[in-house]
Amino acid sequence: xxDKNTSSKLVENHSSVASQQSTIIELYYGATxxxxxxxxxDCGMPISQDSIAEIRLTESIFGTLPKLTIxxxxxxxxxxxxxxxxxxxxxxxxxxxxxxxxxxxxxYLDCFFTLEGVNTYMNQAAGKYIYELSCIYACETFxxxxxxxxxxEIMAKLKGYKKTSKEVLQELVEKAAxxxxxxxxxxPTDKMLWLNKTLxxxxxxxxxxxxxxxGENDLPLMYIxxxxxxxxxxxxxxxTQGISYSYxxxxxxxxxxxxxxxxxxxxxxxxxxxxxxxxxxxxxCTIQSVQYNPYNRSEIDTDKQKPQKVQDDQENSFRQYEFNxxxxxLSNISNKSAKxxxxxxxxxxxxxxxxxLHEYYNVAPLHHKNIRNSFFTNFCYMTLNMNDQSDVKQNDxxxxxxxxxxxxxxxxxxxxxYIDASDSKYTNKILSGEYIVSGLxxxxxxxxxxxxxxxxxxxxxxNEGYMAIQNDxxxxxxxxxxxKMSR
Numbered sequence: 176x177x178d179k180n181t182s183s184k185l186v187e188n189h190s191s192v193a194s195q196q197s198t199i200i201e202l203y204y205g206a207t208x209x210x211x212x213x214x215x216x217d218c219g220m221p222i223s224q225d226s227i228a229e230i231r232l233t234e235s236i237f238g239t240l241p242k243l244t245i246x247x248x249x250x251x252x253x254x255x256x257x258x259x260x261x262x263x264x265x266x267x268x269x270x271x272x273x274x275x276x277x278x279x280x281x282x283y284l285d286c287f288f289t290l291e292g293v294n295t296y297m298n299q300a301a302g303k304y305i306y307e308l309s310c311i312y313a314c315e316t317f318x319x320x321x322x323x324x325x326x327x328e329i330m331a332k333l334k335g336y337k338k339t340s341k342e343v344l345q346e347l348v349e350k351a352a353x354x355x356x357x358x359x360x361x362x363p364t365d366k367m368l369w370l371n372k373t374l375x376x377x378x379x380x381x382x383x384x385x386x387x388x389x390g391e392n393d394l395p396l397m398y399i400x401x402x403x404x405x406x407x408x409x410x411x412x413x414x415t416q417g418i419s420y421s422y423x424x425x426x427x428x429x430x431x432x433x434x435x436x437x438x439x440x441x442x443x444x445x446x447x448x449x450x451x452x453x454x455x456x457x458x459x460c461t462i463q464s465v466q467y468n469p470y471n472r473s474e475i476d477t478d479k480q481k482p483q484k485v486q487d488d489q490e491n492s493f494r495q496y497e498f499n500x501x502x503x504x505l506s507n508i509s510n511k512s513a514k515x516x517x518x519x520x521x522x523x524x525x526x527x528x529x530x531x532l533h534e535y536y537n538v539a540p541l542h543h544k545n546i547r548n549s550f551f552t553n554f555c556y557m558t559l560n561m562n563d564q565s566d567v568k569q570n571d572x573x574x575x576x577x578x579x580x581x582x583x584x585x586x587x588x589x590x591x592x593y594i595d596a597s598d599s600k601y602t603n604k605i606l607s608g609e610y611i612v613s614g615l616x617x618x619x620x621x622x623x624x625x626x627x628x629x630x631x632x633x634x635x636x637x638n639e640g641y642m643a644i645q646n647d648x649x650x651x652x653x654x655x656x657x658x659k660m661s662r
Contacts, residue, residue, distance in 0.1 A: 197562045198625040199270040199282075200224045202245070204259070206266035206287065219266055222247065228298075228305055228620065232267070232284070234588055235614040235630070236398040239318060239377050243267065243288045243310040248303045249295075259293045259306060264313050269617065271561040271625050283561070283585050284617065286401050287313040312403060317351040322376040324369060339363045340387035340395070341407060344380060348405040351376045358589075359409040363389045367533040380405075385543060388535040394546040400588045401615075408589055410550065413611050419590040422557065426599045441564050444626075446596060447556040448606055550634045555610060557594060559586070561625040586629060588612055594631065609633060 206219030228246035245265070269284040288310035298305050311318070324347060325336045340363050345355045365388040371379045380397060384407075387395045394410035421440045423431075428442035535542075564585065586592070590612045596603040610631030618626045 197272055198619060199268075199272060200227060200230065200619060201266075201268035201270075201282070202227065202230075203266040204263065206264050219264070225621075228301075230267070230269075230617070230619040232401065232617040233614070234399075234401050236396060236588060237613065238398070240312040240314060240399055241286070241288075241401050242312075243308075245306075245308040245310070247306045247308070248298075248301065249306055259290060259308060261290050261292060263290050264288065265290055265308070265310055269619065269625060271564070284401060286403065289313045289315055312399065312401070314351060314353055314399075314403065317353060317376045317399075320351075320376060321373060322347055322350070322371055322379045324371040324379065337366055337368050339366045340369075340383050343369050344383055344397075344405070344407055347376060347380065353399065353403055353405045356404045356406045358406060358412055359389050359393075359395070360412050361389070363387055363395070365533040365535065365539075367536065386536050386539045388533065388539050391542075394543055394550070398588060401617075406589060410546065413589060413591060414609075416591050418593050418609065420586060421593040421595070422559075423595040424598055425560075425563075427595070427597065440595070442560070443594075443629075444558040444560055445556075446558075446594070448596070449554050449556075450552055551613075551632055553633050553635050554613075555594065555606075555631045557629040557631065559627045559629060561585070561627055563624075586612060586615065586627065588615060592629075592631060 202222040202224075203219030204222055226248050228248055229244075230246075231244045232241060233243075234241040243265070245267075265288045267284055267286055267288065268282040270282040289312070290308055290310050292309040294307040294309070296305055296307070297303075324343070341357055341359075345357070348355045365386070369383060371382070374382060384395050384397045389395050389409055390411075392411065396408045396410060396413075397406065398408070399405050422443045423440045424446070425442035425444055428438070428440055431440070432438050591609055592612060593609050594607060596606040610633050612629060613632040614628075614630030616628040616630075618628065
């Protein structure tokens with residue numbers, strides 16, 4: 176991101192303690208983006224890692240912009256010197272350290288956020304005040320500003336604005352200062368004049384995706400990741416791509432690692448499965464579902480879900496949950512800074528267009544909804560200790576030191592992963608299988624390792640358990656009957 180020399184200066188003070196920390200956290204308040212850094216002051220005011228109570232960053236293929244929540248201890252320093260103010264930027268850099276300083280590489284997280292709201296309360300246990308900072312990815316234009324498309328009717332006629340969804344999204348995304356990343360295997364077949372006069376960039380982009388067309392047997396998707404990339408993706412491409420990483424329960428991993436040092440699996444700490452209709456991720460719904468945790472632990476229960484054990488003497492790994500989709504959204508007007516209010520109320524108008532739409536315009540929304548409802552049904556949560564995710568070649572004595580420094584790789588939105596759901600006692604062929612990474616929650620707190628809560632999704636369980644055994648029995652019975660009849 177930007178000038179490597181400028182970015183490298185930010186870690187000079189932390190390099191000497193890299194071997195003493197499991198994770199290096201760098202937080203700068205009032206920072207400007209890399210391209211605008213001209214002097215040291217532009218890097219922002221550093222916030223000491225010792226004063227950070229918690230960091231939680233969430234990115235999802237179902238969301239709009241990545242969201243960041245930071246909790247900071249305060250003894251009066253921030254209130255008396257330089258108070259937090261909505262609208263200012265915060266830069267976050269996280270670098271996991273695997274115990275070997277030679278493996279230190281560029282930060283896994285290096286991103287900018289805009290402060291949206293500040294909450295202050297007293298932590299009785301610590302005897303300190305805590306500032307809770309609510310932030311979104313530093314691109315308020317995307318969610319606040321109206322995107323008039325095209326600018327005028329005359330420009331539409333002169334420039335010929337009949338374009339595909341890919342072409343329109345690339346232009347408007349770049350106008351909103353995001354990076355466009357098109358990953359579909361082929362271009363869309365939805366060329367037309369796309370018009371907008373009142374919708375924001377975010378809502379207009381969603382409108383385009385809802386009416387885009389990349390094939391009868393495919394689904395267009397859009398999301399923005401922690402790196403500020405607006406990804407235009409295809410569900411078929413996600414499902415047919417190669418597996419990025421394979422994961423197994425940490426106890427099984429540790430046992431196999433003693434026998435095979437070149438084990439290609441990575442360990443996970445905990446796992447939770449649940450079936451949830453896609454509609455649960457829209458606004459204004461309350462549903463109930465039963466979730467299954469094979470290890471009967473509750474560390475990865477989210478704030479939005481209130482677990483209650485189902486009374487069952489035979490099996491205590493099931494819990495009843497209620498999911499409420501009416502939670503407050505970070506981009507509501509109620510917590511916008513004053514400078515942003517005029518952007519929400521702004522209205523612009525373009526000419527009326529009566530000509531034809533593309534062939535699948537009216538069919539696309541229902542087509543996409545049916546695919547979403549049928550695919551996004553089987554979800555899982557998986558927790559990863561990011562200080563224990565080294566690649567095989569980092570442990571290979573034949574690997575050069577220079578290569579070891581770039582060997583570590585990390586999970587990202589849209590990856591396809593394989594999860595072995597077997598625990599230390601029983602195999603689990605039904606829930607084990609391939610999942611698409613649909614959400615990542617990055618969590619860090621003092622005296623805890625940097626952890627990622629991974630949300631994976633696929634279209635159901637795998638036909639490899641009881642049903643597969645029953646099919647084998649049926650085949651054997653059919654073969655035996657055929658053999659008896661032949662005699």
